[in-house]
Amino acid sequence: MPNVLQSYLIRLGFAIDDNGWKGFQSRIAQSSKNIAELGAVSVATALEIGVAVERVARHYENLYYVSQRAGSTVSNLKAQQFGFTQIGLSADQARSAVEGFAGAVRMNPGVRAMFRGMGIDTADASKAIGQLVDRTKAQFGEQGYFVAARIAAMGGMDEGAFKQMWDNRDRLKAEEEASIERLGLLMSGATA
Secondary structure, eight states, X not given: OOOHHHHHHXXXXXXXXXXHHHXXXXXXXXXXXXXXXXXXXXXXXXXXXXXXXXXXXXXXXXXXHHHHHHTOOHHHHHHHHHHHHHTXXXXXXXXXXXXXXXXXXXXXXXXXXXXXXXXXXXXXXHHHHHHHHHHXXXXXXXXXXXXXXXXXXXXXXXXXXXXXXXXXXXXXXXXXXXHHHHHHHHXXXXXX
């Protein structure tokens, strides 16, 4: 019993011999196999994209809650995390430094008053930790690091992270500013 497709092609006027028909069927089988493989790859890619989008959304959701506790913006926190990674620290250490500072200021009015007396704006913890490094470095100099580190510890900051900020403050500032500028360009392009 001839194949329905073969009969159709013969009725259309195509001359189909057995070798031609076998070649046609093998090409159809190969095309079907390629389409099935493409479908499988497409499904796997879609699943991976879904996982990545969920991970990014969860990350930004976490940053949103940190921003609420720290009085900062998500873009400032993101820029700071980027800056921290450029000076040998991690994004988690950036978040920890910001949250530690915000918690210390929130829970201890004396610490808040001390920092305000030093000229540090405690309303935005992500900016305040940089101000803390700048002010203590200006006040105590390189030789007074031990005093500055103790003050930072009162502000809930880890000494290791404070030391990296102290040693690399100019680079950290430059990286944070560059990150904020890139984000601003991206956002202005998205709204244009």
